[in-house]
Amino acid sequence: MPSTVDEQIHPHASGDAEKTVNAHSAPQDLVLYAGWFCPFVQRTWLALEEKELLYEYREVNPYKKEKEFLEINPLGLVPALVYQNKALYESLIINEFLEDAFPQAKPLLPKDAFERARVRLWIDHVSKKVNAAYYRTLQAQEEEKQKEALGELVEALQKYLDQVKGPWFSGEEFSLADITIAPWINRLYILKEHRGFKDELVGGKWKEYEKTIKERPSVLKTTSEPQYYTEIYQRYLRNEAQSEVAKATRAGKALP
Ligand SMILES: N[C@@H](CCC(=O)N[C@@H](CS)C(=O)NCC(=O)O)C(=O)O
CATH class of the missing domain: 3.40.30.10 (Glutaredoxin)
Known part of the structure; x- marks a missing residue:
């Protein structure tokens, strides 16, 4: 089963x-x-x-x-x-x-109202476009479909990157936008190994942003050893995963 x-x-x-x-x-x-x-x-x-x-x-x-x-x-x-x-x-x-x-704890949203809204706007982009294209690329079986999905992912990442002030999304302050995309940046290596994703396809300062995110201490502290992720992602690469995310992607529906 x-x-x-x-x-x-x-x-x-x-x-x-x-x-x-x-x-x-x-x-x-x-x-x-x-x-x-x-x-x-x-x-x-x-x-x-x-x-x-x-x-x-x-x-x-x-x-x-x-x-x-x-x-x-x-x-x-x-x-x-x-x-x-x-x-x-x-x-x-x-x-x-x-x-x-927890307003007394370190803030993860900028103070400025417009910048807060801009962070939320691009969180929405990551959630709807980047995440969906990531799973489509991962699960697509035919080469044609893989290429199409990869193109969508690259385009979604480029649009996000255009908004990154550097070093973080909002400039000097690390925010919820960086947090929202970080786990998928951390898992891009699977698409690099199996679906032809290359940093150069995104271009610009992508490599720099990717490196900065991956080296963030909180990201390192919440990341397990690679072989255990690989085991799980093999099921997605074969399009056999039965998670709600995998089923929605297979059915062409929005992610849960
Ligand atoms: N939209 C949810 C998605 C959470 C989600 O899909 N979690 C997965 C694990 S990565 C899960 O619990 N899957 C169980 C299932 O698919 O049955 C969120 O952002 O929290």
Whole structure:
């Protein structure tokens, strides 16, 4: 059964991410329900790390759809966040919540109202265009379809890059825009190895931005060892993954 294949993921984080998990095992008011492998989780994990909040990390295999987890997120997707016994989900919403709920912590949105809106506009672009094209490229089987999807991904990345002031999206301050795209930059190597993605296709200052993101300490601290991601992405590369994201991509629907 394909669905059981998705359930058989490596059970925990490895490398630097495992150290971060171990440092966050004590009970806290904020509980992150996470899957170590998940790029959407990494977004929220990055926000928690960047804001240096006290949080507890709990590993969940979202493919098992266990009753206790469905009570936290009825959609059965990670990340979910429980704060003082109240549950939230959706990575981008959780990140906005963290920003609102902990104003004393390091801000991840600029002060200027226009710049805040610009950050949100390009978060939306990453979420709708970059992410969708990433999975289309990953899952496409025929060469023609792979090329088409890769072209869409490159175009979406170029549009984003045009908006990057450097070194970060908003200039000197690291923001939720950088956080939103970081997990997919971190996973571009899979498309480089299997789908002909090259940094030169995006051009401009892409390589520089990519390197800056990948070397960000919070990104390194939330990244597991590459072989464990490869194991998971093989299923996507064969278009056999049964995750909600994979199914939506296969059906030509918007991502969940
Ligand atoms: N829109 C959601 C997507 C979350 C998502 O798709 N998470 C995946 C793991 S990477 C998941 O929980 N999948 C379980 C499933 O597809 O059944 C978000 O941004 O939080």
